[in-house]
Amino acid sequence: MGVLFGVLYAYAMFQGGFVSWFLFYAMLPFILYMICIIFYPLSRWKITRSMSKSILQSGDSVTAYLTIRRKIPFPLYYCIIEEYVPESLERKGSRSETYQYMSNPSALSNKQKVKSVAFPWFKRKFEFRYEFSQVPRGEHHFHTIRVRTGDLLGFVKKQAYFTVPSNILVYPHRRKVQISKRVNSFEEGAAPSFSPAKRDTTVVTGVREYMPGDKFSWIDWKTTAKKNAVMTKEFEQQKSSDILLVLDAEESDEEKRLAFEGCVELSASLIHAYKGMSSQLAFLSLGEEPRYFPFTKDQDQQVFMNQHLARIEPDGKVPFADAILRQQQSMPNNLIVMLVTRKITAHLKSSVIRLKQNNARVVLFLIDSHERITGSEEQMLRELTISGIVVNVLTESQMTQQQFEVNT
Template sequence: MKQTVNVVTKFVFTILLLVILYAYAMFQGGFVSWFLFYGMLPFLLYMLGVLLYPISNWNIDRTLSKYMFQSGDTLAVDVHIERKFPFPLYYCVIEEYVPETLNRVGTKSEGYQYMGNPDELRKAKRIKRVAFPWFKRSIHFHYEFPYLPRGEHHFHSIRVKTGDFFGFVSKQAYYTVPGRVLVYPHRRGVSMTKRVNSFDEGAAPSYSQTKRDTTVVTGVREYAPGDRFSWIDWKTSAKKNAMMTKEFEQQKSSDVLLVLDATEGVGEKRLAFEGSVELTASIIESYKRRESQLAFLVLGSEHKFFPFTKDRTQYDGMNQYLSKIEPVGKTTFAESLLKQQQGLPNHLIVMVVSRSLTPSLKTSLVRLKEKHARVVFFYIEAKEHITSEQRQFLRELGVSGVVVNVLSESEMTQAKFEVST
């Protein structure tokens, strides 16, 4: 409504100015008055043309380079404008209304040097491009969004603005051009110093021949193609006059429960949360290539559980959930973890990823260790923010048998996660 009133006001003013100049030339007469009238006439007519020319019926398309990314990637955007009538436009400005979610800088490993001051990675983005189309029917704009942050980002509106040579007359129109991109957390390799496969833990057998233990012999059988030469039982083969192969106890895979702290903390440290999500996604990707079963539990405003599986489709579902997760929820992580312990089976390997460490969380982890075979705690925090009290908690957890991994700037900026399990 305001824009319509503005256009009508300028239209009336332009007509009035044209009438005044004509009246001045008619009554004053002479070369100067008529020269002034005819000299201004083209500009006034062009102003009227701009005011009357519709820009709200253009066809505008936005093309995204792709729709799924990893954090830190670059999104390329092409905007194509088609107009039916080639009215001569001196300039055309297009402005992309950038989603608020894109005002963060997506990080890969090098970005975690700012863990102590995550505001360094928050930058407001504004996209404006100018073209001088004149009689062109097609107008093309190209721009990029580097360092995409993790999350789901929705594009909505594009504003188009044009006007006359002097800026006296201007018009603008808003176009709804929906678009969506999904940015997954960046995934790195994970180097674990201790293998999580054992005979005593887990219920699902490992079918990989490379994971078969060759120390516990349970029997012999006839040689079959594919058996290793070192597995041949020469003594039994000599007795039976046939090639006989040792049979070994089949190895069980370790059942691993991965728990992510997605509760809202006091004085939320955004980059530490992004680091915990990235570590979680990297561990999930690592287990996707293994034979061990993995379950995934998220404790935040809602409790999301992905049951034990080797199904690659469910692993993809975990990563998709991680791409959209945000730290919310008023219940503390320690309380949520303590409640969940009651329903967990015994003798799991439990990996807990958190960016907070409180006395209640330390107590919950110790109780968790009493019930399960192994508990691994990943604590992600800027080095300068780790207090002496928290360092004492970490030492006490280590004494109680919990495997502790502290990941601060020096560990998070490495090309690969190196952790103990």
């Protein structure tokens, strides 16, 4: 710019005449404008970001709104806004249809670049709007925004970086769960089920006087005749089963990333499904730092479980089979233990069989691509079934359905 000014001025001084001075004065406003841009305080702009939603589910879309305010209405021909997208957003959020790519999760890569152009001129305030689609599960942190501008001829370019923190929390997608067998028994758990429909009418524990609401079929006719009063049978009250849901968060290859998302989604769906049932459910994730959520019906506990499932990553250094054995020592007996994993090994098979010895029932959920399940793994699953373990294998055909269909 200085060279251009010097050349034009020297040309006008030495050449003289109307044309040379006309060129000098015609370019003088542009040169002065370039000088003003150099000293213009771009870094003093105030930028705020707001998100249309701060909490959403995997696969949803979210819209970001950027508002830029400046005190000096200096005329700017153009302004380019670039959002530095977090790496955690560089994949598509999992929904039922995405599990067709379980054998090739790289097909769901979703690198996004956010650039917007505006022509603010004298405006003190202007806004940008852009959308992130198919947001993946996790906690995503937005930080940096780059602003670029310049003169009309492109001789001067200026940029500034702004730190504008924003967070969104994306919960795993939840589906309905169709459970083929209700997990109830009469010797397990401690919480009674008060629903009359769940009363067992085969185990009689005594008789009592008739009360309004008793069924006609419950009347004990022999005792009624002896005492000359209507007596009904007393049945053993059904109790709910205590369920421990265990999620495998052991570190694994990126090839099993989508299978892990399926494990998290199934866990979240099971937690939500059992929330309205009489059974009490505790949750345990075995990753780098095991997290345990005890048996409770407290609503806040449900929120903490979902928040943990939103943030969890497969980072466990201890093999899942060893982690189960470590936790087994502190587990109460006669639980129904549900294990959600994405691989089966001989070590895990022996750990699950050992777990079955102290618990009422063990249910194993294996989520993986059909192509990756080998013949030896299928043999181990059959041996687990023979040992009394309830085995559910969920591959692409099951994971792409609108609801989970599981056996317990």
